[in-house]
Amino acid sequence: MEYPKKYETYLTMKDGRRLFLRPVLTTDVDLVKEFYDGLSERTKYLRFFIPKKEARSDRVKKFTTVDYEKSMVIIALLEDKIVGAARYDWDDEEKCLELAETVRDDWQGKGLGTALFRYIIRIAKENGYTEMTALILDENKNAFKILTKTGSDLKIKYEGNLIRVTFAL
Numbered sequence: 001m002e003y004p005k006k007y008e009t010y011l012t013m014k015d016g017r018r019l020f021l022r023p024v025l026t027t028d029v030d031l032v033k034e035f036y037d038g039l040s041e042r043t044k045y046l047r048f049f050i051p052k053k054e055a056r057s058d059r060v061k062k063f064t065t066v067d068y069e070k071s072m073v074i075i076a077l078l079e080d081k082i083v084g085a086a087r088y089d090w091d092d093e094e095k096c097l098e099l100a101e102t103v104r105d106d107w108q109g110k111g112l113g114t115a116l117f118r119y120i121i122r123i124a125k126e127n128g129y130t131e132m133t134a135l136i137l138d139e140n141k142n143a144f145k146i147l148t149k150t151g152s153d154l155k156i157k158y159e160g161n162l163i164r165v166t167f168a169l
């Protein structure tokens with residue numbers, strides 16, 4: 001599928017700053033690496049469940065290689081720097097659409113995570129999906145709080161210190 005320009009938009013934050021939201025491009029490798037490397041160890045741990053020092057090139061390539069239907073990444077840009085990203089991927093093995101999201105540390109608590117969450121859900125719905133799953137650490141209260149904003153009943157399954165949250169779109 002070709003790049004979906006229709007998903008380019010602007011988001012005005014409470015403090016008046018405008019972020020440019022758009023689907024990721026294969027040419028965004030350096031931007032994504034810089035974004036990841038700028039995250040705190042704590043944020044990396046909460047998102048990836050293990051501490052990772054720097055972005056591996058294979059992971060960055062996977063993140064920037066999407067088909068815009070079965071997999072989608074929306075990045076939030078401020079002055080050509082990524083400050084947040086939301087992703088969904090169809091998992092053939094689990095037969096579910098998986099959600100993941102990361103917000104740069106200095107942007108956490110400002111509403112960006114919720115805005116990205118709502119936007120990626122809208123795109124998933126437009127692409128015909130009706131349900132989504134997120135895997136989060138049980139200590140990640142902020143992620144769980146965002147998930148409760150779906151407005152639908154959450155199906156929760158505990159897997160050790162991970163919580164699998166499934167919800168209707």
